[in-house]
Amino acid sequence: MKSLKDAVVITGIGIITPLKPFGGVNEFWNSLCSGEDAIKRTSLPLLDMDRKWLMAGIDQSRFQNNISSENKLQCIAEEALCMAIKDANLTEYRNAGLSLGTVLGNVLAKEKRLIESKRQKSKCGNERESLSHITTSLAVKHNLNGPTITISTACTSGTDAIGIAARKIMNGKTSIMFAGGVDVLSDFAILGFHVLQALTEEKVRPFDKNRSGLALGEGAAFMVLESEKHAIHRQAKIYGKVMGYASRSDANHLTGPHREGRGLADAIKQAISEYNLEPHEIDYINAHGTGTVYNDLMETKAIKKVFGKAAHDIPISSTKSMLGHSFGASGAVEAICCLLSMKNKRVPPTINFREKDPECDLDYVPNVSRHHDVNTAISLSAGFGGQNAAILFGQT
């Protein structure tokens, strides 16, 4: 196995979420650690329905020139990417590559066109645009000549995009990759999760005994990955290094996770083994933690399976309790939370936690963030189709 050891470091981050979307990384982190809840009851913007759903949206009026929701996705992706490039203090990056995870990347434009064609009673034409057009347009705009790749692996897309970018650097394809994820709220996706009975009617309570489902969110997050040699040569500030990454398949069910967390446990084990770490050497876990009955139980079982007794000593938090589930962006958002937890020596809380579930009996950092000496942190993601991914970060 080729190790990622000492090879790929993170030198810049950019993040736009419903929490202080334009306040910068520090404001986002402070809001997250103070347990601010971005999830609100909102109606669907495009479809004419009375009903409201719980979701975490980025305030539209905060965008310059009050842009349409159709352009929102491009706008937040661009904003997060620019933030990351600026943070990395990069002036020359023409040879950089771009790895982007997204699930609903083309959905807003599509929704609008479908509704218009319905109004005009004409038959819907097929889309001419693949999801990859977002990545391509960002690469063209920034004049990037390196590898350009779009990943769509449901809710593990952001994690996979970062892991694949790290491998591209390892394999010598380029020395800089911009990697992350983006997705926005979509009326059609909300209705899809609604009919699958995955959405909660009250608070999102990951790992709580009375958890009842997830709330959808939106956001964009990017990081700048560089070969360590390149970063040291240009004296870049370093957030941490990628110590391991793995993707694994449940091969079990299209929408439900494997009940024992088989695929996720395998992904965690593989990611940790790339750096030859022992389970007790992991300081923090940012869980997928959607708040659904089956995900949180499966995830707890997977963590216990890999970490054994040490599982009880590792703080685990679900930042989705505050940010909602932003599909393809969530893995990238949560990877950044891992880096910030190492930088600030603090782990964010799992909010709305009231009652302990006897089957979910680990330390989920209930309601209040805490100081913790985080030197290694792992972000877990799982998604439709039995997708599982784990990415491990450590300090240089």
Next chain:
Amino acid sequence: MKPVITGVSKISSNNIESVTSGLHDSIRQMRFVNSMEQLTVIAVGILLNDAKIGIPIGNASVSLFVGIDDSIEDIKNEYFEGILNEGILGASPLLFPYTTPNSLAAQVSIAFDIRGENITIPIKHSYRDVIEYAIECITGKYTGTAIAGGIRVQDRSLSVGEGRYVAEFFFTRRSGQRKKTGSNDI
């Protein structure tokens, strides 16, 4: 050790029925929700036959890398049309999971019990990025063997039965491993 190709398959949606006879009973008897899913599963079934890989695989030794162009929009359109016609009652829980591009790779992983890496790459024109990344994973020793390929729209003016979609896959592995199964390099 250089990666070698030990199996290939290419089928069009107009000849699905005629190519399934050689497949394992469990695959022939599978129920499919849509034609793209069926085409992808059958194409991988033929590929595994060609590469002399026994099914179910049942471990993480094989990884799956699938490219998909905007053919996935056909499934999204069907799901969206339901909502536009019937509102919330038209949102199909059966179709919704298929609107995410990785659903086809997911059904392949379930059909053949493939538990390795599973990566879907939306791509407009060819499978170049998919094959390239699969090769990188083999040379980087992240996986020993890989199924790489995808599904695309062949001709937008055709119906499914006339050959709207085509699926093509390659089975690739490190050269030293081929003797274990008796498969041939291509």
